[in-house]
Amino acid sequence: MTGRRTWLVSVDLPIEAASPAEAVAEFWAYLRELGPDQLPAFVAPIGDELAMRAYLAGEPHDLDPEED
Numbered sequence: 001m002t003g004r005r006t007w008l009v010s011v012d013l014p015i016e017a018a019s020p021a022e023a024v025a026e027f028w029a030y031l032r033e034l035g036p037d038q039l040p041a042f043v044a045p046i047g048d049e050l051a052m053r054a055y056l057a058g059e060p061h062d063l064d065p066e067e068d
Contacts, residue, residue: 006046011039 013030017023031039037057044052054063 008044008046008049008052010042012042013039 011031013027015023015026015030017026040054040056040061040063042052042054044050054061
């Protein structure tokens with residue numbers, strides 16, 4: 001056993017667009033432009049989505065606005 005597990009990784013962006021195809025194109029443009037230093041990815045083990053954490057540039061990041 002390698003200790004590996006399956007993770008759910010997501011990036012959520014609200015995007016205004018005229019069509020789903022345009023929204024997807026804008027999504028990928030944002031991903032390329034912002035990159036991992038500015039765009040948080042959300043990670044949780046499959047089956048425990050309540051344990052989801054935000055990561056920036058591969059490091060855990062607290063996105064709580066009260067902490068700023």
